[in-house]
Amino acid sequence: MKSDIRVCAAWRDAHNRPVYTLGDTCPECDAETENSAPAPFDPEDAYGEYRRALKRRGRE
Incomplete structure (x- = not known):
């Protein structure tokens, strides 16, 4: 969000x-x-993939 x-x-x-x-x-x-x-996320985030997967799993 801007x-x-x-x-x-x-x-x-x-x-x-x-x-x-x-x-x-x-x-x-x-x-x-x-x-x-600030930027909403850091593209260099080492754990971002896992955090997003956990968030997706919570929506299912």
């Missing part, structure tokens, strides 16, 4: 803290913003 809250993509260079907004540009430096939500 989050509506966005963070300034250049906050490490332009600000001393993350700047959050709902818009497509940063209100302080006019830089582009990016989705602030």
Whole structure:
């Protein structure tokens, strides 16, 4: 699920803290913003296959 809250993509260079907004540009430096939500899963997850299989088995 995509989050509506966005963070300034250049906050490490332009600000001393993350700047959050709902818009497509940063209100302080006019830089582009990016989705602030983390990825729903890690493709490198070593146990992801087993966790998903267990979840499927629970639905049956």
